[in-house]
Amino acid sequence: MKNTFIGSLVLLGTLFGCDPVHSLLHNGSDTTRYEVIFREGSAGVYKKWREAQNTYGFYYTYTDRGRGPLLKEKIELNERNFITQHLVNGVNYLKDSVDEKFESHEETASWINSGEEAHGTFTGNELYFRYDGSPASYEIISQLLLDAESGVVSLYPKGEAVLEQTYDITLDLDLNVKLLMIKGLDINPTYLWLEDREMIAFISGNLHVVREDYTAMRPKMKSLQDSIENEYLHELAKNLTHNINDLVIKNVDIFNTEGSLNTNQDVFVNGATIVKMTPTGKTVVPMDALIIDGTGKTLMPGMFDMHTHNDKFRGALYLAGGITSVRDLANNKQVKSLSDQFNKNQIMGPRIVAFCGIIDGPGPYANQRNVVNSLAEGLNEIQLYKDLGYQQIKLYSSIKPEWVEDLATKAHDLGMKVSGHIPAFMTASQAIHQGYDEIQHMNMLFLNFLSDTVDTRTPLRFTMVANYGAKLDLSSREYLEFTELLKTKQIIVDPTVSIFEHMFISKKGEPSPTYQAIVNRLPLINQRSYYKGGLPKSTENTNIYEQAHMRMLEVVFDLYQKGVAIVPGTDGLPGFLYHRELELYVKSGIPIAEVLKMATIKSAEIAGVAGLYGSIEVGKKADLILVDGNPLNDISDIRKIEWTSKEGKLFYVQELYQSMGIKHFK
Structure with missing residues (x-):
C-alpha cells in the first residue's frame, strides 16, 4: 500500500531509492498552505509539512x-497509512484548551x-479519529477509502467511514480532480476534493479550506459541489417521501388547543387536509x-421552531x-430558493413561515453576512429585504447603537418587525425604547x-452572564421595571436556553446534559462534539455557571x-435541541400543556399562520406528528x-434518521 498522505509523491522517492525531500509536498515545497474562508471572508490558514519519515505537522486556525480554533498537530503513520x-494542542472553537494524545503500542493503543x-x-x-483538529484526518480517511476494496474504513475506537461516491471532475481543460462523498463521520455527508490523492479543498457549509493554488477555482468547485449535493438530496427526498x-x-388521542387530549x-x-374527526x-x-x-399514542400538530438558520442538509x-x-x-439571501x-x-425540510434578514455593522467581530458601513446602507438593506418578501429584520452585535432607532423606524414603516x-x-431596555419588537437569546436580557x-x-456576551448571571435579583426594582x-x-x-445549558453546564469528558438523551445515537463527530465541555471552566466557576443557567430558567418561568x-427556538442542532428546549421550559416550572401550546398554536399565531397550521382541526392543513406516548x-x-x-x-422518522446515520429511539 502506498503511503500517499500529504501528496501523491510522498513515498515515490523512497520506493525508487532516491531522496524524497523534494517530492514531499505539493510541487516539492517544504510546506503546503491553504486559505481558510468563513462566510466568504478570508478567516485563517491551514498548513502542513513533513517532520520525519511518515511523520507530519499541521497548523490550523480561523476566526469567527x-x-x-488555533491548533497544532503531529501525526505519525504506519506503512498502511x-x-x-x-x-x-491548542484551543478549540470556543477557545477551550485542547491537549489530545493517541499512541499505539504493538497490539494496544491508549x-x-x-x-x-x-x-x-x-x-x-x-483509524483513530481525533476530537479536535485540522482537516488532516479527512485527507487520511479519503486516501484509505480509495485504497479499501470495500470502500469502508473502521474508525477507532468505534464507528466506520464509508466512501459513498467518487466523482471524477474536469475543472479546467486537462485539470482532472476527484470529489469524494464520505458518510459515517457526521450527520451530513463529508465532501473532500483531491488532486492526485492530495486534498485541494474541504468545503462544508460556510467553512472552506482551499489550497492556495486553487483559491481562484473555489467558486467553481463550490458550484459543482452544490449541484452534486442537491442531486443527492433530491434522490433522498424521492426515496423517503x-x-x-x-x-x-x-x-388516537388528539392534543387540542386547550392543552388537553380528545381521546380515542x-x-x-x-x-x-384534515377532513374529518370522529370518535373511534x-x-x-x-x-x-x-x-x-x-x-396508546398522541397525535399532535406539527411544531414550530422559531429560531433556525436553515441549510439543505438539516x-x-x-x-x-x-x-x-x-x-x-x-x-444568506439564497434561503428563499431553499424554501x-x-x-x-x-x-x-420544514416550511419557512417567516424570513428575517440580518444586518450587522463593520468591525472585527462582524457577522460577515450583510455588513453595512453606514446608516444609509442599512436603510437600503431593509428595503431590499422587504422587496424580497421578508417579514422581519435582525440587528446584530456590531450595529452602531445610534443607528437603531432609524433602522427600526424604517422597518416599521414597511410593516416589518425588528429583532x-x-x-x-x-x-436591552434602550433597544426596546428605540424600536425592538423581539429579543433573541436569554443572555441578551x-x-x-x-x-x-x-x-x-466578543465572547464576553457569554462569559459575563455565566460569571455574574446568578446574581440577578428577580425582586429588584431594575428587574421588575x-x-x-x-x-x-x-x-x-x-x-434559546438549551444552548446556554450546553455552554454553561457541560463538562469535559462527560456527555452534555443538553444532548445526553441522544448522544449515543449520533455519528462519531456529532457524538464527540457533545463531550467537549462548552465554555472553558475552572473548578472554581463550575458551580457559578450552573447557578447562572438555573437563574435563566427562573427568568423564563417569571x-x-x-x-x-x-x-421556543433552538439556534442549533435541529429537532433534538428543540426537544431539550421544551424540556427546560417544563423544568423551569411552566406546565407541560402550556409548553406544548407554545410549540404549536401560540407560535402559529405569532407567525401569522394559525388559520392553516398549529392545531388539529377539520379544514386545516394536515401537519401532524404521531408520538409513541403521551407528552402531557x-x-x-x-x-x-x-x-x-x-x-x-408522510415521512417515517426511522427512515429519515437511518439516512443520516442516526439511530431511532426504538
Whole structure:
C-alpha cells in the first residue's frame, strides 16, 4: 500500500531509492498552505509539512466573531497509512484548551482527549479519529477509502467511514480532480476534493479550506459541489417521501388547543387536509385508505421552531423531530430558493413561515453576512429585504447603537418587525425604547443588568452572564421595571436556553446534559462534539455557571407568569435541541400543556399562520406528528415521534434518521 498522505509523491522517492525531500509536498515545497474562508471572508490558514519519515505537522486556525480554533498537530503513520501517533494542542472553537494524545503500542493503543482517557486492543488497521483538529484526518480517511476494496474504513475506537461516491471532475481543460462523498463521520455527508490523492479543498457549509493554488477555482468547485449535493438530496427526498391520498389514524388521542387530549378519535386526512374527526369506529373508513393504529399514542400538530438558520442538509432533521414550520432568523439571501425546494419537497425540510434578514455593522467581530458601513446602507438593506418578501429584520452585535432607532423606524414603516441581538454598548431596555419588537437569546436580557460598556461583540456576551448571571435579583426594582417594559411593549422573547445549558453546564469528558438523551445515537463527530465541555471552566466557576443557567430558567418561568410571549427556538442542532428546549421550559416550572401550546398554536399565531397550521382541526392543513406516548404526562415523550406529515407527504422518522446515520429511539 502506498503511503500517499500529504501528496501523491510522498513515498515515490523512497520506493525508487532516491531522496524524497523534494517530492514531499505539493510541487516539492517544504510546506503546503491553504486559505481558510468563513462566510466568504478570508478567516485563517491551514498548513502542513513533513517532520520525519511518515511523520507530519499541521497548523490550523480561523476566526469567527472572536471564536475559532488555533491548533497544532503531529501525526505519525504506519506503512498502511493508519495513524500510530496523533498529538493535538491548542484551543478549540470556543477557545477551550485542547491537549489530545493517541499512541499505539504493538497490539494496544491508549488515548486521552476532551471526552475520555482510555486504552484498548489495536490492530493497526483502524483509524483513530481525533476530537479536535485540522482537516488532516479527512485527507487520511479519503486516501484509505480509495485504497479499501470495500470502500469502508473502521474508525477507532468505534464507528466506520464509508466512501459513498467518487466523482471524477474536469475543472479546467486537462485539470482532472476527484470529489469524494464520505458518510459515517457526521450527520451530513463529508465532501473532500483531491488532486492526485492530495486534498485541494474541504468545503462544508460556510467553512472552506482551499489550497492556495486553487483559491481562484473555489467558486467553481463550490458550484459543482452544490449541484452534486442537491442531486443527492433530491434522490433522498424521492426515496423517503410517501404521498398521502386517504389516511386514517385510528383510536388516537388528539392534543387540542386547550392543552388537553380528545381521546380515542379517528382522524381522516385527504391529501394535505384534515377532513374529518370522529370518535373511534363511528365513521366508515375509505376502502383504499392507509390506516395507522394510534392506540396508546398522541397525535399532535406539527411544531414550530422559531429560531433556525436553515441549510439543505438539516431539513430532514426538522421533520424527524416533528417540526414542520420554522422561522429563519438570519441566512444568506439564497434561503428563499431553499424554501422553494422545501415547499416542493425537492429537498426534505420544514416550511419557512417567516424570513428575517440580518444586518450587522463593520468591525472585527462582524457577522460577515450583510455588513453595512453606514446608516444609509442599512436603510437600503431593509428595503431590499422587504422587496424580497421578508417579514422581519435582525440587528446584530456590531450595529452602531445610534443607528437603531432609524433602522427600526424604517422597518416599521414597511410593516416589518425588528429583532436581534442587542448591539454592543447598548442595553436591552434602550433597544426596546428605540424600536425592538423581539429579543433573541436569554443572555441578551441578562446583559441588560450588567453594563452598557461590555463589548458584547466578543465572547464576553457569554462569559459575563455565566460569571455574574446568578446574581440577578428577580425582586429588584431594575428587574421588575424591565419585565414590565417587556410586557407593556409586548416584546417577544426567544430564550434559546438549551444552548446556554450546553455552554454553561457541560463538562469535559462527560456527555452534555443538553444532548445526553441522544448522544449515543449520533455519528462519531456529532457524538464527540457533545463531550467537549462548552465554555472553558475552572473548578472554581463550575458551580457559578450552573447557578447562572438555573437563574435563566427562573427568568423564563417569571416571564411566562407575567404574560410575556415566549417562543421556543433552538439556534442549533435541529429537532433534538428543540426537544431539550421544551424540556427546560417544563423544568423551569411552566406546565407541560402550556409548553406544548407554545410549540404549536401560540407560535402559529405569532407567525401569522394559525388559520392553516398549529392545531388539529377539520379544514386545516394536515401537519401532524404521531408520538409513541403521551407528552402531557412526560414532556420527554416528545422525542418518541414515529412519523411526521406535511403538505400531503408522510415521512417515517426511522427512515429519515437511518439516512443520516442516526439511530431511532426504538
